[in-house]
Amino acid sequence: MVKVKVWDGFIRGYHWLQVSLLFALWYCADNGEMEWHFVFGYTLLALWITRFIWGFIGSDTAKFSYFIKSPKALIDYLADKNKFDRVKFGHNPAGACMVLLFLALLATQLFSGLSASDDILSEGPLAQYFSADTVSFMTWLHSVNFDLLLWAIGLHVIAIGAYKLKKQPLVKAMFTGAAEYKLVNSITQPTMMNGLVAWLIFVSIAGIIWWQWGHENLGYLFY
Secondary structure: OEEEEOOOHHHHHHHHHHHHHHHHHHHHHHOOOHHHHHHHHHHHHHHHHHHHHHHHHOOHHHOHHHHOOOHHHHHHHHHOOOHHHOOOOOOOHHHHHHHHHHHHHHHHHHHHHHOOEOOOOOEOOOHHHOOHHHHHHHHHHHHHHHHHHHHHHHHHHHHHHHHHHOOOOHHHHHHHOEEEEOOOOOOOOOOOOOHHHHHHHHHHHHHHHHHHHHHHHHHHHHO
8 A cells, every 4th residue: 555645734724624614604694693704704715715726826636627627537437337446646527526516606605695685784795886686686695505505515425425435535535635545656646735835825815805804893803
């Protein structure tokens, strides 16, 4: 068995921080803590933007060009009876589709939230630029899209369970960054970037977002 580094520090942190933020956003919205809901939302927005940028300049396994394949590649993968035995560093074609689905759903959730309003106390910073009908639609979309996110998360968990049964511990690799493979000596291993670079990008983007929008929420909470 050969241990191969497949996930850099940012991708691993992004994954678990995203899970934590989604839970926090749900909890705050469900309990009327909208100031914190906005703070966590701005944090998730900065995280999403950083992940998008890292998809072009990051480690091989983080790059969209590395794991996004054609629809035919996905069909061939799903039809392959030996797919669980194939050596693949990072996302396989099915996993790539899940990544794109999550990114699209998160983008929809973030943009709709920034444009939504409850017509009482809470209003996203972009709502002022849209008509009342558009804001109403965005508010509806924000709610419906979250249900779609929950379905996608459920599908993701089921897929992880299926791979676990096939002796592929995906969760462990997302903690440690490394995975063990057989017969990889002749296969070029992915190039890893320092995840600290991405975290510096994240902090910079988060600072800009909070300076532009979040200071009102932060000011209310801490002063």
